[in-house]
Amino acid sequence: MAALNPPTLEPPPEDPRSVVPSLSLNLSPRTTPQSPLALATPRVARLTTSDLDSFDLGPSQFEDPLKVDENEIVDGYSAKQIFGSTGSRGYTFDDLIVHPAHIDFGVDDVKLGTRVTKRIALGCPFVSSPMDTVTEEDMAIGMALQGGIGFIHAQSPVHVQAARVAAVKKFQNGFIGRPACMRPDQPISDLDELIAEKGISGVPLTVTGLIGGELIGLVEGKDVELVEDRSAPLSSVMTPRGELTTCTDPCTLSEANEALKRAKANYLCVVDAQGALRALTTRKDLIKNRDFPQAVTSLPNYHDGNGAGRSLVVGAAVQLVNKHIHENAPAGHAAGEEEFQTRARALVSAGADVIVVDSRHGDTAQQVEAIKWLKQTFPGTLEVIGGNVATGAQCKRLLEAGVDGLRVGMGVGSIATSQLVKATGRAQLSAIYHAAQMARSYGVPVIADGGIANTGCAIKALAMGASCVMMGSMFAGLKESPGEYYFEQGMRLKKYHGMSSQAGLGLDPSAGMGGVYAGVQGSVVDKGSVHETVPYLCQSVKHGLQDMGVPSIAEIQPRLDSGQLRFEMRSPSAQREGGVHDLHSFTQKLFASAK
Numbered sequence: 001m002a003a004l005n006p007p008t009l010e011p012p013p014e015d016p017r018s019v020v021p022s023l024s025l026n027l028s029p030r031t032t033p034q035s036p037l038a039l040a041t042p043r044v045a046r047l048t049t050s051d052l053d054s055f056d057l058g059p060s061q062f063e064d065p066l067k068v069d070e071n072e073i074v075d076g077y078s079a080k081q082i083f084g085s086t087g088s089r090g091y092t093f094d095d096l097i098v099h100p101a102h103i104d105f106g107v108d109d110v111k112l113g114t115r116v117t118k119r120i121a122l123g124c125p126f127v128s129s130p131m132d133t134v135t136e137e138d139m140a141i142g143m144a145l146q147g148g149i150g151f152i153h154a155q156s157p158v159h160v161q162a163a164r165v166a167a168v169k170k171f172q173n174g175f176i177g178r179p180a181c182m183r184p185d186q187p188i189s190d191l192d193e194l195i196a197e198k199g200i201s202g203v204p205l206t207v208t209g210l211i212g213g214e215l216i217g218l219v220e221g222k223d224v225e226l227v228e229d230r231s232a233p234l235s236s237v238m239t240p241r242g243e244l245t246t247c248t249d250p251c252t253l254s255e256a257n258e259a260l261k262r263a264k265a266n267y268l269c270v271v272d273a274q275g276a277l278r279a280l281t282t283r284k285d286l287i288k289n290r291d292f293p294q295a296v297t298s299l300p301n302y303h304d305g306n307g308a309g310r311s312l313v314v315g316a317a318v319q320l321v322n323k324h325i326h327e328n329a330p331a332g333h334a335a336g337e338e339e340f341q342t343r344a345r346a347l348v349s350a351g352a353d354v355i356v357v358d359s360r361h362g363d364t365a366q367q368v369e370a371i372k373w374l375k376q377t378f379p380g381t382l383e384v385i386g387g388n389v390a391t392g393a394q395c396k397r398l399l400e401a402g403v404d405g406l407r408v409g410m411g412v413g414s415i416a417t418s419q420l421v422k423a424t425g426r427a428q429l430s431a432i433y434h435a436a437q438m439a440r441s442y443g444v445p446v447i448a449d450g451g452i453a454n455t456g457c458a459i460k461a462l463a464m465g466a467s468c469v470m471m472g473s474m475f476a477g478l479k480e481s482p483g484e485y486y487f488e489q490g491m492r493l494k495k496y497h498g499m500s501s502q503a504g505l506g507l508d509p510s511a512g513m514g515g516v517y518a519g520v521q522g523s524v525v526d527k528g529s530v531h532e533t534v535p536y537l538c539q540s541v542k543h544g545l546q547d548m549g550v551p552s553i554a555e556i557q558p559r560l561d562s563g564q565l566r567f568e569m570r571s572p573s574a575q576r577e578g579g580v581h582d583l584h585s586f587t588q589k590l591f592a593s594a595k
Contacts, residue, residue, distance in 0.1 A: 075099065076566030079464065083433045090427030092412070093457040094575050099566040101549030110542040111552035114467045115445045116149055117354055117383040117404035120313060123147025123294040124538045125458070125468035125553060127447060128475045130154065130317035130358050133496045137167040138480040142530035144168065144312035147294040147538070148468075151315040151356050158343045161316060162350040168314040169298075169351035170199070171288075175253065175270065179280040183209035184216050184235035188224050191234060195221060202267055205238055206277050215241050215269055215277045246271050249278045257286050298353045315385075316347045317358035320366045344374060354383040356407065360418065362387040363394040371401040388449060390426035395438040407470065408435040409450035414473045429464055436465025440557065455540035462541070463548070463565060465557055472496070477524035478533060485526060492526040 076099045082091065112124045128135045128143050130151035135143075140150030152164050180198055182190065184205045191203060202220040206213030217238035224237055245265040247256055249272045260268050260283055270279040288295070296313045318340055344355060355374060357367050367386060374384045386398040387407025395406055409432075411418035411425030418425060428451040436446045445467035452458050458469045475481060476496040483494045527533055548565065550556055559565045570578065580586055 074566075076568045078563035079433060079560055079565065079567060080563065082567055082569070083430060090430045091569075092427040092429050093451060093453070093460050095427075095569060096429060096460060096567050097570050097574075097578065098460065098463055098544075098548055099568060100547045101564075101566075103546055103549055105546070105551050107539075107542050107546045109551060110545050111554070112147070112538055112541060114553045116315075116447065116468050117385060117445060118443060119404065120149070120296075120298075120354055120383055122149060122296055122468060124534065125462060125466075125541065126534060126537055127151065127468050127470040129449070129470050129472040130315075130356060131472050131476075132156075133483055133494070134472050134476050134481055136482050137164040139475065139478070139482075139530065140164070140168045140314050141171050141312060142478075142480045143534070144297075144314065145288075145292040145295045146530060146534040147296055148534065149296060149313055149315055149354075151317055151354075151470075154317040154319050154343065154358060158339075158346050161343070162346040165314055165316050165347055165350040165352050169311040171312055175256070175279040175281050177279055178211055179204060179277075181206050181209055181211055181213065181277065182219075182234060183207070184238065185233050187231045187233060188227060188237070189230040191219060191224060192230065202282070203234075204267075204269055204277055204280060205234055211278075212276055214275050215244075215246075215271050217241055218244055218267055218269065220266065241275075244269055248273065251279075253281070253289075256281050257289065260286050298351075311351065313353045314351070315354040315356060316352040317356050318343050318347070318370075319358050320364075320370055340370060341373070341377075344377075348378055348382055352382070354385060354405070356385040356405075357387070360388055360410065362389050362407070363397060368397060368401045371398065371403055375402040385447065387447070389435065390431040392434050392438045395435050399439060399442045399444060403444060405445050405447060406435060406439050407447045407449045408432055408466070409448060412450035414451075414453070429460065432461055432464040432466050436557075440465070455537055455544065458537070459541055459544035459548075462545075462553060462556055463560065463567075465560055467553070473524055474527075474537075475530070475533070477527040479526075479529045488523070493523040494526065496522055496524045 082096070114122050114125045116122055116127060124147040126143070126146075126148040128139050128148070128150040130153045132153045132155040135150045135152055137152065140152055143150035150168075152161060152168075154161060156164075180194055180200060180203055182194070182203050182205055184207075186209070194200065194203065202218060204218045205216045207216060208214075217235070217240045219234050219238045223239070227237060245259055245263040245268045247259050247268060247270055249270050251270050256268050256270070260281070266283045268281050269277055270281070272278055298311055298313045320340055347355060357370050357374075359367060371384055371386050374382060383404040384402070385405035385407055386401065386403035388410050389395050389398060389406065389408060390410040395408075398406060409428055411422075412428045412431075428448070432446065432448050439446050446465060447468055447470050448458075448461035448464075448466035449470040450472075452461065452469050452471045452474060458471075461469050473496060477494050481494060485492050485494055487493070545551070545553070545556075550559060550565075556565070580588075
């Protein structure tokens with residue numbers, strides 16, 4: 001039987017998925033720098049211990065780390081590299097982190113002085129928004145006492161808004177340059193009318209009944225409380241000049257305060273060499289000056305031309321109507337040209353130091369004309385803020401119109417929906433950086449308005465070139481904000497809404513749609529008092545600037561431009577890592593209550 005030969009088996013075709021490609025290593029000399037070890041043995045795949053022992057590094061072509069100048073060690077990226085790079089990406093607060101730097105000063109050495117306009121300086125970089133759920137007279141007073149400024153909203157009749165401005169101006173005076181005066185022969189009933197009208201408690205008496213007349217005496221409310229005959233002359237109940245506490249013009253506020261303390265008096269009259277009354281100050285204001293040394297006042301003393309006194313600084317909003325923007329506004333909500341001018345005149349007459357032209361879209365022909373009118377009508381006496389804007393071109397138009405401050409931010413507030421509804425706006429950090437670069441060449445401060453969820457956001461806004469930050473939701477739940485507290489699910493809340501929402505426009509939500517709205521209505525948690533919150537915010541910003549190695553807000557811009565301030569983009573994981581994480585539960589307190 002013939003032997004059977006086994007069949008020849010052809011190897012199966014290779015599955016392309018199972019083929020491992022061969023690796024080809026290019027061992028030719030590289031153009032990138034290599035270590036001395038790699039340069040000496042470019043083709044050695046493995047070194048033995050003896051090879052390493054015999055290897056001579058020779059003169060190193062690398063710098064000795066101990067001899068490297070710390071200024072040459074560059075890490076992270078400058079703002080110009082991030083925002084000036086090619087591409088179309090917009091960045092906001094969570095996207096960036098500021099690199100820490102060397103600290104050679106204490107946190108109490110950090111200076112928070114800044115500007116809200118060209119001429120108005122603040123003690124801290126915080127501004128309350130002109131919203132009807134945020135700023136009326138109580139908030140404006142509290143903000144000014146703490147070193148900031150409040151802008152009283154325009155969602156009220158002209159006379160009501162003007163009265164709110166006047167209430168802020170009357171709250172605190174250093175020297176009252178034009179106090180109400182009366183003649184000694186006037187009846188007590190005239191004093192009753194004056195007290196009811198102006199809410200004052202004491203009146204100096206002069207020969208003419210006017211400031212600048214010879215001082216005769218002073219009458220306080222307590223002097224006439226028990227007098228039955230209201231027709232009796234004031235001279236019968238006055239404290240004569242010889243018994244009054246006085247100082248001679250010129251007199252500084254600190255000298256006046258010392259004189260009041262020594263005399264334990266309620267009033268101090270400033271008189272010139274001829275005995276004429278020049279100014280007045282009170283013990284109440286002395287106490288306020290002691291308790292709030294950082295208070296921002298509009299004028300330093302009574303020697304200023306208009307004699308307005310050393311009153312708290314306050315801003316107010318005016319609105320313009322634009323049929324393309326305010327198509328949903330009911331009658332009287334946004335102002336026509338005539339009402340705009342009437343409101344502006346009333347606010348300036350009441351003492352407003354600065355007016356903000358309030359519009360969610362500030363790049364309009366109406367706003368440009370309004371800014372020009374305000375600057376021409378009140379030359380040298382009124383500061384004007386324009387906005388809101390988000391791009392360099394928008395900024396330039398308002399800057400050319402003559403604004404003294406720029407409000408930056410479109411569609412980034414916690415209650416704003418314009419980016420969702422109208423697909424326009426800009427990421428806030430990008431808007432702040434580019435606006436600040438444009439405004440700086442005009443010497444105009446930038447106000448970062450919107451998106452400030454915490455002090456970290458405020459610090460980043462300042463780091464991008466903003467002079468101060470305007471906040472709504474951060475202040476809306478404070479005791480000084482308008483509205484009443486209510487309870488819901490055990491939480492103490494206040495209502496808060498966007499100015500372009502149905503509630504902000506004064507519309508009845510049950511009346512149907514009837515238009516396009518760019519805001520929502522919600523609620524915010526009780527945050528206590530402005531006198532607790534603002535000091536916490538200030539201390540937090542001080543710590544942030546200290547960690548950045550920057551001793552003052554004024555120093556930020558030079559370091560931003562020079563590239564000394566360094567930043568880094570954060571991945572989603574890095575953003576999560578930077579917040580509270582990996583806890584079952586936690587509680588957070590912003591500040592320790594004094595109660």
